[in-house]
Amino acid sequence: MTDSAAHPHDPADLERQKAQEARLAIPWQAPKGWRYWSAVNNTEVGQWYTTVAFVFFLFAGVLALLIRTQLAVPENDFLSAGTYNQIFTLHGSVMMFLFGVPIFEAFSILILPQLLGARDLPFPRLSAYGFWCFVIGGVFVCGSIFFGVAPEGGWFMYPPLTTAYQEGIGADIWLLGLSFIEIASIAAAVELIVGVLKTRPPGMRINLIPLYAWYILVVAGMILFAFPPLIAGDLLFELERAFDWPFFDHTRGGDPLLWQHLFWIFGHPEVYIIFLPAVALVAMIVPTAAQRPIVGYGWIVLAAVGTGFISFGLWVHHMFTTGMPGISLAFFSAASEAVAIPTGVQIFCFLATALAGRFTKSTPMLFVSGALAIFVLGGLTGVMVAVAPFDFQAHDTYFIVAHLHYVLIGGMLFPVTAGIYYFFPLRNGKQLSDKLGKIGFWLMFIGFNVAFLPMHFTGLLGMPRRVYTYPADMGFDVLNMVSTVGAFVFAAGVLVVLFDVVRPKGKQADSPRNPWRAGTLEWLAQMPPRNWGVRSIPIIKSRYPLWDQPNLMADVDAGRYYLADAEEGKRETLITSTIDSRPIQCLRVPGPTWITLWAAVFTGGAFILPTYKLYTAALVSAAIAGVVILAWLWTGTAQIPEKPEKDVGLGLKLPLYASGPKSVGWWAMFITMIGDMSAFASLVFGYFFFWTVHEDFPPDPLPGPGLTWPLLAAGLAIGSWALTLLARHLNRRDAAVGFYLSLGLAPVLTVGAAAALFAGPHLSGLDPTTHVYPATVWVLVLWTLIHFGIALIMQLYCIARRAAGRMTAVHDIDMQNVGLFWHFMLITVLVTVAVIAGFPRVA
């Protein structure tokens, strides 16, 4: 503590605190009027993001009611077959892509800085960009139903139905619209990982971080490995639809099962990406309800990590009926059963916490109890369908519909609603109504079970999924009518909760601070909360600092910790070391801007225009997006501060600029490139998948791309990589001439490498539309060429930065990050060359 702690009620000290608080408020205030929408602070963006995700949820919920209305009676003609198919496709896609995953990211953007006692996330503009991408893409995908052109291939979009047997632009809307959103999801994942690793408060070692943050780390990590395979799949898919590259067309060597693999390598982890954050909410609520620390913190972390790992090893259970060998069935059955164990561990940790604590009832806990009852049943039916023989019957029937809704609604919607009731005071200082919460809960709980419990039997009586109608004499009639009634009761419950959230609360008294007597940092918030997050960033010594660190709230409020002031009028937050959370930097985070909105608009254009075959316009839009993003980077990132370091309080001086592994940008680049690598690995997987299914892949004699050109490309790429690293070194030594020489030559080699890589398949006449072999070679080349383009821009950008005086020997974030990118670039090139030129010679 500083010496002011000795005189807490000294009037001069109080005066000083007031002045600090006023200064701190200025940079953090949200813009006013229409400029409000240029805000980037996590409190604003997080709230918009959460709200929009819920709007999409309500939209998809209405679609669900239409589905249930159509199925209420046999041979109904309320909806036509085509409309019904669009509706169920959109219901699943919207719930998964526009609600299930984004709601976690949205809510985490809102809450993570609070949980960590930080002022904001490290890249506020990235969150804002992701949010605007999400809105644009989501509205585009949802809007299609009003024009009758929505996708109608199911949320899984199996080819060849969707590649060759459906006319119209529905499939393109799905592919391009959702790819766009997936990129936003990955951006948010990068943001959240860096947030957890680098913006924790001093003292919050890795074993003290709140469980919610652990889950964020696990789930965001899963997004990095799960979404890229789908993006790679989307790329193959769109290349087939738009340019007739036959990846999934069996008449030209393609295979529809490749899509199923890529889709479910994404699709199964996605279930856990949706489920784990909800467990994370429960992990925050249960200790509060039990008024004691969680029992089995280590168990939970281990179980969450374990669930994440195992979830990548069981995608094939979605393909048990594709006629695979018995050994595969056995392996993936076992893996699917195994995932129940870490899930069970998490549930038993909560039960154990309740057992060891003194439990108090609350509306959030009511929803958690409902979640438990529903989810455990969903988990048990999950164990059933994981046994391959039973899945032979249950697969693609209403049994699965019942199972997945028990898992997702019990494992996600009920915990999220619990989270809404629990965390709502952090929004504007008001509590939700216990009475409405109880009514909403019982309507939702009863309605849900009435709707979905009978579906288990509907499925076993033989009703397949995705049927728009059924005949009268099959024994489905009563069950379906009951399900429909239940669905409407459930919807009524959701409406009650919705009303509770949106009803005006102006006259209602503010909630007391820390209304649930919780132990974690987010409850430091004043009521109503302030934009800056915490008044000062505390030193943490416990997992439940509000319980274990006496006087913490008063000391934080009095500004007795770090960054209590904003002398320079800038938004600042602390960056700490990854493992032991020592303060290492005072990070200046950017404020409001429109540039992220424009970047999102033009990025959206690049994805949306190809739907209408407007390829030129799309390229122009992509180019503008590129320029806008460059302008954003140029003006908003890696800015050289006016002084090298500042006093952050408690006598600690921290640098205002850090580069290399100490900087958040370096981490973001590293994490992004992990995601990039997993997309690339998925394309390589495609190549080897065809090798395993075809006798003659690669074909003999080999039509291309030869050895010479690819090897030349690899050589030139190595040269460009070496020169980039040399330039990084010379920049550090402030050897300007050498820097310009090496980084001036490097782009020439980059262009040469790209040209040589293109020349291989081009000069050997490989036509990607003739057979899947040239198509797979070309797609690897295309991927690498796009990366060469980005790598080239990066090299030129660094030259320009130094020339403009925005990069110096000390202030070299740009050069460090580009060097890091080039490591991954080189891996991409070498693997591509090894696969397309080397592998055919070994095979």
Added chain:
Amino acid sequence: MKPTVLAPRSGLLLATAILLAGCDGPQSALAPAGDGAERIANLFWWMLGGSAVIWTLVLGLAAYVTRFSRGKHSLVASRWLILGGGVVFPTVVLSALLIYGLMLIPALRTPEDVGMRVEVSGEQWWWRVHYPSPDGGGPIELANEVRLPLGERVAFDLLSPDVIHSFWVPSLAGKVDMIPGRTTELIVQPTQLGTFRGACAEYCGTAHALMNFQVVVMEPAAFERWLAHQAEPAQPPRSEIAQRGLESFLANGCGACHAIRGTEADGRLGPDLTHVGSRLGLGADVLPNTTEAFVRWIGHTDRIKPDVRMPAYGMLPDDELAALATYLSELE
């Protein structure tokens, strides 16, 4: 004594009877009539019982720890709870279940002792069926109906020329997908006589819901007679009106898509109609097999089955439609 013991027991029997009656249905996996379906239904009942017990235990435990325990228990007890409930118990139960479940796979999938191979191709939105010829000649093409001899192990070779379908007769066995470019296999061994319904289980486009078929399990001798009959060419028209129907069939180009063995009609795009009158349903079991249904189907295919490839022939005069329908329904 006796009545008091009997009463709950008969109550239980009654409840079981009601439950089992509720499981009945032409497409029910819980009313098995085939070896595979029986094994899977047994597996299901065991899992259902186990799940009910586990669900009750977990929820009972949750009620106990949140309502009644009130801090009576030590941390040590809580830790044992995690280890016992979260790790040991599920590991034991899941291992046992896995062993039971996986041991079923060989019986469900081994193609040993297969007496007959039938090829079925799923097409948007109907089923093309090939039986081996009883006299060793080329395969016999049928459509939208499968008949099987009681007790014989039959292997289905499953194909698709267009999109992915899935062949599923819940009462007989689990489903297997039909994937373009691959041939998949399903083994079926019927254990009961009767008529069962099959459906496409993989979403295959607009009329996915209307892609069904009937499976008839027959005494082996009756099956042999049926197959021999199906191998024969179509019977010639027996009445003047049927003769007009045949002429109309040929004149309107129906033979470009449909084959009727014994006539000039040899189209291969749509279902073979040689013995269409002998089938239990029309349009992949969308309509009953009656003359009136034939009229409706031919006149309004697009309204009965959205996006179907066959054009509607509603422009034909009513008497011509009636003649066509008569001819076709007499093709037994």
